[in-house]
Amino acid sequence: MNLSASTAASVPLSEKAQQLAQRWGYTLLLLLGCGVLTLLVLAPLYTLLSKSVKNKAGDFVGLENFAQYLGSGAVESALFNSLWVAGLSTVVVVLLAFMAAWALTRTRLPLTGLIRGILVVPILAPSLLSAISLVYLFGNQGVLKSWLFGAEIYGPIGVVLGSCFWTFPHALMILLTAMENADGRHYEAATSLKASPWRIFWTVTVPGARYGLVSAAFVVFTLVITDFGVPKVIGGQFDVLATDIYKQVVGQQRFEMGAVVSVLLLLPALLAFVADRYVQRKQTASFTAQSTPYKPRANKARDWFGALMLLPAVVFILAIIGMAIYASLVTFWPYNLEMSFRNYQFDLMDGGGWGAYINSVQMALGAMVFGTALVFFNAWLMERTPQPSGLKGLFHLLSLLPLAVPGLVLGLSYIFFFNDPNNPLNMIYGSLLILILCTVAHFYAVSHLTAITALKQLDREFEAVGESLKASRWRVLVTVTLPLCLPAILDVALYLFVNAMTTVSAVVFLYGHDSQLASVAVLNMDEAGDIAPAAAMAVLITITCAGAKLVQGLLRFWLDRSTRAWRQGKV
Amino acid sequence: MKQSIQGSRLVVKNVGKHFGDFCALRDINLEVEPGELVCFLGPSGCGKTTLLRIIAGLETQSSGSLYQGGDDISLKPPHARDFGIVFQSYALFPNMTVADNVAYGLRSVGAPKQQIQHRVCELLTTVGLPDQAKKYPTQLSGGQQQRVALARALAPSPGLLLLDEPLSALDAKVRNHLRAEIRHLQQQLGVTTIMVTHDQEEALAMADRVVVMNNGVIEQVGTPVEVYQQPASAFVAEFIGAMNFMDSAAVNDRSVQLGSRVLHLPKPLPRGKGAVRLAIRPEDVHLQPITGDGWEAQVNTLDYLGAFVRTQVTLRGCGLRLVVDVDPRSARELGLAQGAWVNVTLPSDSLHCFAA
Secondary structure, three states, rough: OOOHHHHHHHHHHHHHHHHHHHHHHHHHHHHHHHHHHHHHHHHHHHHHHHOOOEEEOOEEEOOOHHHHHHHHHHHHHHHHHHHHHHHHHHHHHHHHHHHHHHHHHHHOOOHHHOOOOOOOHHHOOHHHHHHHHHHHHOOOOOEEEEEEOOOOOOOOHHHHHHHHHHHHHHHHHHHHHHHHHHHHHHHHHHHHOOOOOHHHHHHHHHHHHHHHHHHHHHHHHHHHHOHHHHHHOOHHHHHHHHHHHHHHHHHOOOOOHHHHHHHHHHHHHHHHHHHHHHHHHHHOOOOOOOEEOOOOOOOOHHHHHHHHHHHHHHHHHHHHHHHHHHHHHHEEOOOOOOOOOHHOOOOHHHOOOOHHHHHHHHHHHHHHHHHHHHHHHHHHHHHHOOOOHHHHHHHHHHHHHHHOHHHHHHHHHHHHHOOOOOHHHHHHHHOHHHHHHHHHHHHHHHHHHHHHHHHOOOOOOOHHHHHHOOOOOHHHHHHHHHHHHHHHHHHHHHHHHHHHHHHHOHHOOOOOOOOOOOHHHHHHHHOOOOOOHHHHHHHHHHHHHHHHHHHHHHHHHHHHHHHHHHHHHOO | OOOOOOOOOEEEEEEEEEEOOEEEEEEEEEEOOOOOOEEEOOOOOOOOHHHHHHHOOOOOEEEEEEOOOEEOOOOOOHOOOOOEEEEEOOOOOOOOOOOHHHHHHHHOOOOOOHHHHHHHHHHHHHHOOOOOOOOOOHHHHHHHHHHHHHHHOOOOOOOEEEEEEOOOOOHHHHHHEEEEEEHHHHHHHOEEEEEOOOOOHHHHHOOOOOOEOOOEEEEEOOHHHHHOOOEEEEEHHOOOOOEEEEEEEEEEEEEEEOOOOEOOOOOOOOOOOOEEEEEHHHHHEEOOOOOOOOEEEEEEEEEEEEOOOOEEOOOOOOOOOOEEEOOOOHHHHHHHOOOOOOOOOOOHHHEEEEEO
8 A cells, every 4th residue: 555645735725624624514503593693693792782781871780770760669569460460360371281281191082183173263363363252251340250259350350361271381381291291100100019099190180291290380470470462452551571671662652661671571581491491401311212102091080180271271362362363353342242353443543553453464484584594504403414513502501592582672682782773773673574583583492392392302313314325414405404394394494484473572562663463463353442453353363273273284184194104104 | 346445454553532622542553464353343433433433434533544456545534535334323314215325326427327236136135134225224224224324334345344333222132133144244245344332242253453543542452352352441341242350469479469379470570569459250250169278268249140140249358349150050069059158260371461
């Protein structure tokens, strides 16, 4: 063998450059991804934080704003109200969701598919829908007003009920995931040790679901304490932190104070985020490859009990949705109960009319397309290309950060960041584009986690095999990775579309004259007293989301059918 | 395209690899001849997979260089090298048929359609799956998937075939069958092959030469017979097959003291005096009927393992315990039973001696 010094020395130089370019190319792309997330989340947040320690003129004043806000007295009631309302909603929702999840996973009730479908409907509706529905049910002219025994729905009762409605699916999905992964052997072991069903419930079922319960509680608490739609519509004089931000900023134009309240709101959300991450990490180890999935045995009595457990949630959700639809179709409540589409003539009302709806659909489609592409491309870079581990960690952290930032806080940050005349991106302020960017940022984390999970499930050697077969990573991406990830891509697309249609909290600060949105129109029409059209618009949003879900379902069905051969090994 | 492949020669020179402070490979030197099948054998974490991935270009070495067929490939990215690879998981593309999987590498280089079809057909016949072309990987058994992965790796006629634990995901019967089949195919095609395994039986059965690795260094390179019969280190002796180790002291460079006895060695000791570790394989220890003047030992345990009986005996006097393998017939003739007494001989030409 001839290894002359010349070949050994001269060849590597260009090849080294080539290899470096190849490796650094992917790193640069992921750095770019980090840059995008910094622009969309980190930089606005930083502006917000810095705003909270400056006065109106922009001078640094330390914690003076906080002292002023905390000394005003208003905060104590708002903070206290926020805490107890969120706490109570959490208890109610987690209990109801646990009952429902138990019934769905531990009994053999029929029609579980349909029941599940009904139970997650609230996720397709804007959170305002429940508040409006509650007004029709229990408000001054409500059909069931007498049920409250003289108490007012406008206030904490309404806020708690409304919050329970829209946060229920979030808790249910977490608990279903936690409880579906039960190990059947634990139940067999307990039964063979002669434990009663009651004892099995407390020693096997509940401990098995404990991480799910904790996680669900954190999620619901954060959602309620940072939500502003429900308290805005049905809270009446009942102040909470989230409505206070809105008042400070939109009502009184006191942006510094808005920033202060935002920081206060960020704290519980951050805490919940950290705690939830911790809990999630613990949960992953509980179900292993050796576990055998639990299958409930036939037991009529238990099935009936399960049906009883499902009843409250199903009735509550159907009542709220049903009432909203009914109210939107009644010509003039409560005097003319004839059915008509009069309330759907949005162009006759304030709030943006049908244009707002068109804007919303455009915005949702934009967020869906841009968001899905951005999320998947970045997740692919992080998971399937060679990256320095530090950069991967940094990117992952940036991607999860939006989970800890309430929508209101993000929206306000966007005002501070993009409305700054010195920001070259200032021109997008008030356009549909900023709404798209904000929405993608707002819902980035969950999409990112979905994409990462899907990509992690692929064999880690696909790219290596591809390279040995002289195929670039791009070819492997197009011919293998993307086809295999299509179900997850559809899930992410639907998630972004639905959330973009229903979200209020972040975009309420950001829409401009030409970019009014349907969800914000609900809020504005309600504020203007056009409550029936508000209900109609909320219903329209829900129907649109349901339509999107249907399309996604059909695509999934078609995909499953056409790929069944290679997914399940059957022809 | 022709059926046989011109295997290329591979040279690994002074290759080292560090992950931070951890040294995964230290100064590895190795030459693999064209058409040879070499097994990297060692416990998990010994660096064998890292070395394979460096040869493939999937990891970059911290130091040293690699040459394939005379070309310096040290810094070439994987797609610029000439190899095919089969992973433990096979990594077959699940959304493609068997035929599309095998054709994948040929399509990368833009081979003509007809040629691809012909080559795919030929390879599937070679690996014994001529009628499975239209199926998807999930419709095949583990062993069949393994063959498809092999066909896919061989399709572009690489000069080097890399196998990363290719058989460990299969059950024992299929594994034994495929072992022979891969070896046959490799010899028929003449492709230079490197296989990583932690299974010593697999390595001994298939390899032309075995590279025994431990803690990032090569402990020994040799034919299966060499590494089994003349282990270069105590690690190799213990890792491949079973071995009894006995602490003893050198009397001179040809004999050692064990208990009250002096044993003669087949080879002179490298270092004259001091403590040494004496070793002998369980099947090399001779047991005879008790006579009264031999080296007596008492049977502690007896395990019937089908083809042979594994017994543990304690030597009288020094209290040393030895594991001894006896064929069932001799065991019967000796009347082996728990508590029975036998005479033990340690044949001098079966003794190994290692530094203490």
